Amino acid sequence: MTIRRLPESLINRIAAGEVVERPASAVKELVENSIDAGARRIDIAIRDGGKSLISVSDDGSGMTPDELQLAIERHATSKLADDDLFDIQTMGFRGEALPSLGAVSRLSIVSRPEGADSAWSITVEGGAVSAPQPAAHPRGTRIDVRDLFYATPARLKFLKGDRAETAQILDTVKRLAMARPDIAFTVRDDTRERFRCDIANGDLLDTRLARLGAVMGREFADNALRIDAEREGIRLTGYAGLPTLNRSNAMQQFLFVNGRPVRDKLLHGAVRGAYMDFLANNRHPMVALFVAIEPRSVDVNVHPAKAEVRFRDAGLVRGLIVGALKHALAEAGHRASTTVADAALGAVRPGMGSLPYGRSGGGSYGYRPSTPSPGLAASAAAFQSPFGGSALAQPSVAPSADDTLSQGSYPLGAARAQLHETYVVAQTADGIVIVDQHAAHERLVYERMKKALGETGVARQALLIPEVVELDESAVARLVQRAGELQELGLVVEAFGDGAVLVREVPAMLGQVDSQALVRDLADELSEFGDAFSLKERLEDVCGTMACHGSVRAGRRLNGDEMNALLREMEVTPHSGQCNHGRPTFVELKLADIERLFGRR
Numbered sequence: 001m002t003i004r005r006l007p008e009s010l011i012n013r014i015a016a017g018e019v020v021e022r023p024a025s026a027v028k029e030l031v032e033n034s035i036d037a038g039a040r041r042i043d044i045a046i047r048d049g050g051k052s053l054i055s056v057s058d059d060g061s062g063m064t065p066d067e068l069q070l071a072i073e074r075h076a077t078s079k080l081a082d083d084d085l086f087d088i089q090t091m092g093f094r095g096e097a098l099p100s101l102g103a104v105s106r107l108s109i110v111s112r113p114e115g116a117d118s119a120w121s122i123t124v125e126g127g128a129v130s131a132p133q134p135a136a137h138p139r140g141t142r143i144d145v146r147d148l149f150y151a152t153p154a155r156l157k158f159l160k161g162d163r164a165e166t167a168q169i170l171d172t173v174k175r176l177a178m179a180r181p182d183i184a185f186t187v188r189d190d191t192r193e194r195f196r197c198d199i200a201n202g203d204l205l206d207t208r209l210a211r212l213g214a215v216m217g218r219e220f221a222d223n224a225l226r227i228d229a230e231r232e233g234i235r236l237t238g239y240a241g242l243p244t245l246n247r248s249n250a251m252q253q254f255l256f257v258n259g260r261p262v263r264d265k266l267l268h269g270a271v272r273g274a275y276m277d278f279l280a281n282n283r284h285p286m287v288a289l290f291v292a293i294e295p296r297s298v299d300v301n302v303h304p305a306k307a308e309v310r311f312r313d314a315g316l317v318r319g320l321i322v323g324a325l326k327h328a329l330a331e332a333g334h335r336a337s338t339t340v341a342d343a344a345l346g347a348v349r350p351g352m353g354s355l356p357y358g359r360s361g362g363g364s365y366g367y368r369p370s371t372p373s374p375g376l377a378a379s380a381a382a383f384q385s386p387f388g389g390s391a392l393a394q395p396s397v398a399p400s401a402d403d404t405l406s407q408g409s410y411p412l413g414a415a416r417a418q419l420h421e422t423y424v425v426a427q428t429a430d431g432i433v434i435v436d437q438h439a440a441h442e443r444l445v446y447e448r449m450k451k452a453l454g455e456t457g458v459a460r461q462a463l464l465i466p467e468v469v470e471l472d473e474s475a476v477a478r479l480v481q482r483a484g485e486l487q488e489l490g491l492v493v494e495a496f497g498d499g500a501v502l503v504r505e506v507p508a509m510l511g512q513v514d515s516q517a518l519v520r521d522l523a524d525e526l527s528e529f530g531d532a533f534s535l536k537e538r539l540e541d542v543c544g545t546m547a548c549h550g551s552v553r554a555g556r557r558l559n560g561d562e563m564n565a566l567l568r569e570m571e572v573t574p575h576s577g578q579c580n581h582g583r584p585t586f587v588e589l590k591l592a593d594i595e596r597l598f599g600r601r
Helices: 010-018 023-035 064-070 099-105 153-157 164-177 204-216 218-222 265-274 314-331 337-349 399-406 438-454 471-483 485-489 515-528 533-549 562-570 593-596
Strands: 041-047 054-058 104-110 119-125 133-135 139-145 182-187 193-197 224-231 234-241 253-257 260-262 287-292 415-421 423-426 432-436 461-469 492-495 500-507 585-589
Touching: 023 041, 023 054, 023 139, 023 164, 023 253, 064 104, 064 119, 099 104, 099 119, 099 337, 104 337, 153 314, 164 182, 164 193, 164 204, 164 253, 164 260, 193 204, 193 287, 204 218, 204 287, 204 461, 218 485, 224 314, 234 314, 234 461, 265 287, 265 314, 287 314, 314 399, 337 399, 337 500, 415 562, 423 562, 432 438, 432 562, 432 593, 438 562, 471 485, 471 500, 500 515
Parallel strands: 041 182, 253 287
Antiparallel strands: 041 054, 054 139, 104 119, 104 139, 119 133, 182 193, 224 234, 234 287, 253 260, 415 423, 423 432, 432 585, 461 500, 492 500
C-alpha cells in the first residue's frame, strides 16, 4: 500500500469534523470570533435548527478584502501575535473555524472595517473560494452558513431534530452571554426571537448577576450567594445558589476560565464537596463560577472545540472553589431560598402545582433515613436532650414573646404556637415563620456533631488482621499520596508492594465495613474528582442518622421557652435554613403575601 498525500479538500473536511460537530459548534466558533473582534452587539439567526441557515452579525472591527481572503485559509489568524500557545488571551486562536465551515457548507462573509468606504464580501462553497466583491454593509461583519454539512451528507444524517439542535444552539449562546454582560445578544429562528439580553452597565459582579438572572432565571438571582476569593494569584468570582434552591441534575452548574465557558469535572467535584453537608446525593445546586488565572497556568489547547482546559495546579483551583463556596454558605447563616415561600403560597392557590425539591408522588425528597446500626442509640445519647444540657445553647435570658417582637432583633421572630405537635409558628415584624421542629433540630444536632468531630477527630478502630486490597499501581499511588487526609477521616492505609495497599484502621463510627469496596471507591473518586467522597459521605451519613434519631421528634409537645430556644439557636447556627438533605427547615411568609391570599391587597 502506497503512502500518498490526501487532497486539500478532504483534509479540510476531516478538520471540519473535529471543529464543527453540529450547528451549535458552528455558532460557538462564529460568536467567539465576534467577541474577539470587539463586538458590542451580536445577533444570531437560524433556520431549521441551524441546518439550513446560521447567520451571525456583529458590530466589531471588521475585515479588509485582503484579510477576508486570509480568514478562510487554514491556520490563518490575528490572535497569536507572538505565536505563543501558552499566552492565549482570546477566545479563538487556531484559525480553523472559517475554512472548516467553508469546506462543509455554503459560506458567505461580508465585512466592513471602521473608516472604510464600503464593505467587501467573499463566498466559499464546498471549499471553492470566490474573489472578494464590493458590497453594502454597515461597520462590522455578517457571516452566513447555509446548508451545513451538504458536502458531507453522512454527518448530516447523524444530527438530531430541529428542536434539539435549536436547544443546543441556545445553550451555547447563553453560556457565552453569561461571561460577557457588556455585550448584547439575540437569537432568532424562523418563528420568533428565542433569546435576548441587553448590555448591562455598572459594577462587574452586579452586572454579572443581572445577566445570570436573565439566563438561569430570576429565582437564581434572588437566592444567589456572592463569591469573591483569591489565592496565589488566582481569583474566583461568581454566584452560588442556596442549598434549598437545587435541581435534579448538574446542568445548572457553570465554570468559566478567563471568560471561556468550559466543561470540567473539576467543577462538579468541587461543588459536590462544598455542598456535601447540605444536599442529598441526587440533588445538585445552581452555581456560576468565573476563574481569572494567568494564561500560562492553564492550557486551553487540549481539544479543537476548546471546551476542555487543564490547570497547571488543579488542586489549587479546586481548593479555592471548595473554600470559597463553603465560606459563602457559612456566611448565609440560617437563610433559606425564597422559592420555599413561593412554593408554600403556590400550594394553597387554586390551580397551583406541586412543591419543589424534587418531591415525588410518594412524598419523599430523594432521602429516606437509614435504619440505625447497632450502637448508634448509645452514640446519640449525648445529643438526645433537645433543650436541656448542651443540646441547644440557650440564651442567658429567654425573652418573652412580646419583648422579642418589641426588640425586633430576631429574624425568626417569637414563637406563638405549635401545630399538630410538629410545626412551630412564630410571628416576625412583617410576617410569620413556620418551622419543622424535627428538621430544624436535626440540623442543629448535626452541626454540633461536626464541630465535635473537628475538635476531637474521628475515632479509629484497629483491624485485628490488617486487610490487603489489590489495586493497580496508579490507584495505590493516589491513595498513598493522600494517606494523611484519609487518616484524618479515620482510615489508615499504607503501601503494600507495587499493586496493593494495607488497611490497618477504619473509622469506628462505620462499624462493620467492607474495606475492599471502600478503598476501591476512594481510589476511583480520587482519580475522577480529586477527593474522597465515599468515606466522607459514609461518615456524614452516620452522623446524619444519629442526628435524625437524636433530634426532637415530630409529635412532641414543646412549651414556649423551648420553642423560642429552638428559634434563637437556629439564628446563630450556620446552614440551619435546611436540614442535612436540602429540605427547608422553615418557611417564611410575608404579611403582604398572606393578605393577597385573602384578597386584602
